[in-house]
Amino acid sequence: MERLTTAWGExxxxxxxxxxxxxxxxxxxxxxxLLRHLAGADxxxxxxxxxxxxxxxRWGALATALAxxxxxxITDSFLTQEATRANLAxxxxxxxxxxxxxxxxxxxxxxxxxxxRVPKSLALLEDQLHRLAPSVHADTLxxxxxxxxxxxxxxLRLFEKILxxxxxxxxxxxxxxxxxxxxxxxxxxxxxxxxxxxLPSDVGIASGRTVVNHAGIFCADRxxxxxxxxxxxxxxxxxxxxxxxxGCGNGVLGMAAALDNRDAExxxxxxxxxxxxxxxxxxxxxLDAPVxxxxxxxxxxxxxxxxxxxxxxxxxxxxRATTDATAWRMFTGARTALRPGGELWVIGNRHLAYHTKxxxxxxxxxxxxxxxxxxxxxxxxx
Numbered sequence: 001m002e003r004l005t006t007a008w009g010e011x012x013x014x015x016x017x018x019x020x021x022x023x024x025x026x027x028x029x030x031x032x033x034l035l036r037h038l039a040g041a042d043x044x045x046x047x048x049x050x051x052x053x054x055x056x057x058r059w060g061a062l063a064t065a066l067a068x069x070x071x072x073x074i075t076d077s078f079l080t081q082e083a084t085r086a087n088l089a090x091x092x093x094x095x096x097x098x099x100x101x102x103x104x105x106x107x108x109x110x111x112x113x114x115x116x117r118v119p120k121s122l123a124l125l126e127d128q129l130h131r132l133a134p135s136v137h138a139d140t141l142x143x144x145x146x147x148x149x150x151x152x153x154x155x156l157r158l159f160e161k162i163l164x165x166x167x168x169x170x171x172x173x174x175x176x177x178x179x180x181x182x183x184x185x186x187x188x189x190x191x192x193x194x195x196x197x198x199l200p201s202d203v204g205i206a207s208g209r210t211v212v213n214h215a216g217i218f219c220a221d222r223x224x225x226x227x228x229x230x231x232x233x234x235x236x237x238x239x240x241x242x243x244x245x246x247g248c249g250n251g252v253l254g255m256a257a258a259l260d261n262r263d264a265e266x267x268x269x270x271x272x273x274x275x276x277x278x279x280x281x282x283x284x285x286x287l288d289a290p291v292x293x294x295x296x297x298x299x300x301x302x303x304x305x306x307x308x309x310x311x312x313x314x315x316x317x318x319x320r321a322t323t324d325a326t327a328w329r330m331f332t333g334a335r336t337a338l339r340p341g342g343e344l345w346v347i348g349n350r351h352l353a354y355h356t357k358x359x360x361x362x363x364x365x366x367x368x369x370x371x372x373x374x375x376x377x378x379x380x381x382x
Contacts, residue, residue, distance in 0.1 A: 002026060006065045007039030011091050015059050016083035017297060022325065026083065027061035029173040034115060034145035035065050037169075037177055050112025053135075055128055056119045060084030060098075067097040069113075076103040076124060076216055078271040078295040102273040103128060103216075111135040118146035118178070122154055123193065124216030124274065129162040130191035136163060136182045144178030151176050162188040191215070194281060199223060199252070203231040206256040212281035213250050216274040218315075220250075226313055226374055227252055230347040233369040233376050234311075237261055241308040244269055244337065246299060246330055251279025253311045255286055267292040267307070269299060298326075299333030310334040310344045314354075327354065331361055338381040346377045 002025045004011050013026035052071040054062045057080060063073040064087045073084060081100050088095050101107070103124070114136060119125050136142065142163060146155075148171050156178065159166040164183030168176050193215040200223065201207045213220040219227075227249075234256055241264045245254030248268040258266050268279040268291065276293045283291045294301050299310075312334065314327035327348075334344045345368065348354045355377055358365035362379040369376040 004032065004061060004065065006032075006035045008065060008068060011061075011064055011087070013059065013061050013064065013087050014083070014090070016079050016086055017329075018086070019325070026059035026087070028058075028147065029175040030117065030145040030147050030150075031058070031061045031065075033169075033172050033175040033177060034062065034117075034143060037143065038066075038115075051108050051110055052113040052115070053108060053111045053132070054115045054117075055132070056117035056125075057084065058117060060087045062115060062117065063098045064088055064091060064093065066115075067093045070097050070099075071115075072099045072101060072108055074101045074103060074105070074107060074128070076119075076272050076274050078273070079297055082297070103131075104273050104277055107132050107135050109135055110137070111140055112137075114140055114142045116142070116144040116178070118144055118150050118155060119216070120150070121216040122152075122158065123220060125155065126158050126162070127191045127193045127215030129158060130188060133162055133186075133188060138182055138184050140182050142180040142182060144180070146176065146178075148174050148176050151178065162186070194278065195220060196285075197221060200228075203228055204234065204256065205259045206231055206252060209255065209259075210282070210285040211250050211252055212278055212285055214274045214278045214281070216272065217250050217278050223252070226347050226349075229369070229371060229374050230311070230313065230345070230376055231256055234260060235309065235343065235345060235368075235378075237264070237309060239263055241265070242267065242306060243309045243311065244299065244302065244307045244334075245279070246310050246312040246334060247275075247314055248279045249275050249313070251275075251282040253313070254279065254291075255282055257309070257311060258283075258287055258289065258291075264309075265292070267294060267302070269294045269296055269302070271295065271297060298329045299337045300329075302333070302337040304336050305339045307334075307337045308339055308342045310338060310342070312344065312346045314346065314348065324352070324357075327352075328357060331357055335361055335379075335381055340381055342381045344379045344381075346379070347374055348377070349373060350375055
């Protein structure tokens with residue numbers, strides 16, 4: 001847990017789930033720069049009345065600091081929402097002070113202050129600016145923030161194209177601000193998302209099937225090579241299995257498992273609301289059957305001993321930090337959720353050495369398939 005000093009007081013912040021061993025902070029120089037700007041560090045204080053929207057808050061730092069303005073937080077991340085709730089409680093703030101929306105919810109009809117933490121995904125920024133543009137008016141204060149490495153010419157072009165004239169601040173502690181003056185005369189049209197493509201003909205039972213990607217999904221315009229390799233090496237099971245596509249992304253793995261075993265029940269799990277929307281759309285484009293969707297931190301929301309098969313292509317980044325913490329939570333959650341005899345199938349880059357973690361956790365791990373870049377590992381709950 002770290003303390004952030006703002007013009008509105010000091011606040012204690014932590015990521016979610018909180019881990020005292022985690023060296024990563026719940027805020028950075030970009031968050032602090034934006035808050036100093038709003039407090040009048042380099043201009044008169046920016047404290048307009050009306051609806052304040054915070055888009056892309058990473059761990060609730062901005063929403064918690066600005067809780068006195070009763071902001072609306074819009075995020076794609078289940079973990080961000082949980083972190084925001086925890087940070088509000090940690091600082092004795094009424095949870096009703098911040099309205100939590102996902103990127104799939106309708107934004108407020110009028111936005112008077114729009115604060116944007118630039119996301120890693122340019123596509124997600126594009127989609128959200130399109131969704132928010134009708135709510136923005138000529139007097140809306142629009143300020144973005146990000147680290148210098150996160151703000152590119154393409155980032156600024158999106159603000160220019162969708163909202164209006166845009167400029168940037170000088171860099172401070174490797175962070176930068178974006179200032180945009182909304183132009184009501186712009187008519188950028190609808191968001192170009194979601195997008196669809198057909199799977200190639202060499203990926204097993206899923207060949208030729210339609211994939212739907214909402215903005216912000218990894219490899220939104222093509223099949224990533226790790227998933228391609230796992231699709232060609234999926235376990236062939238029969239009977240009434242309950243299958244979890246953990247970290248589902250666009251839902252290709254769960255869809256393929258259902259096509260291979262029509263008696264299976266599929267549960268899509270992801271912390272990204274955009275991913276769950278993509279998985280649901282992919283499913284509906286290919287199957288006429290019920291499916292479950294769960295926004296969760298790994299399998300924390302799945303009952304113990306309720307799953308027969310878990311398919312997992314775990315991420316090894318959280319925002320821009322490389323870490324195996326997410327994969328470890330996924331593996332431990334899978335072990336708890338699996339029934340005795342249930343299987344976890346994992347694909348990962350060779351250098352990540354997931355086999356060591358799986359052997360320690362499950363007491364077993366076998367190599368199901370490999371190529372020069374990836375390994376597919378199978379662990380069984382005894």
